[in-house]
């Protein structure tokens with residue numbers, strides 16, 4: 409698993425080089441945003457359950473067929489699985505926010521996920537929509553927590569979206 413710092417060190421070590429200005433700028437920007445990243449993660453943690461719940465309710469409002477007979481989130485078991493997946497995305501997104509790097513998503517979340525979803529007929533489009541709704545809610549919460557620069561919040565949610573959608577036809 410990589411974070412912003414280990415990634416930079418790894419790249420420079422592979423090239424056998426000392427840090428140049430690019431590396432120093434990247435390190436500076438990571439450390440400058442460090443406190444905001446931790447505060448954002450703290451704000452998310454405190455409200456994780458309600459964020460997941462609100463995002464899923466919004467999703468089911470928008471796409472009610474998901475929870476009707478024949479829908480993939482129909483039945484208590486599948487409804488719970490859907491909320492649990494949303495919770496996974498939220499939790500791993502907070503790890504990625506703190507790490508300043510999406511590697512944890514590749515390693516722990518995305519491997520084989522599309523294949524699993526396809527084999528269980530979990531619809532990718534609505535899942536992606538759920539992740540985007542959750543992102544919007546998270547940004548609002550993080551803003552309300554008084555964090556000034558929230559530009560790093562988008563990245564993990566957009567990355568999961570992009571990776572899940574990539575090979576969709």
Ligand SMILES: CCC1=C(C)/C(=C/C2=NC(=C\c3[nH]c(/C=C4\NC(=O)[C@H](C)[C@H]4CC)c(C)c3CCC(=O)O)/C(CCC(=O)O)=C2C)NC1=O
Pocket residue numbers: 474479480481486487489490491493494496497516517518521524528530531534535538
């Ligand atoms: C930490 C990394 C990780 C992820 C991401 C993960 C996802 C994941 N979601 C699953 C199922 C599922 N995922 C959903 C999700 C949904 N259905 C919908 O209609 C909605 C669009 C959506 C919610 C937004 C559902 C309903 C199932 C159960 C499908 C079934 O068993 O028929 C499964 C199959 C096994 C199981 O049911 O537990 C996995 C592996 N597991 C992991 O360990």
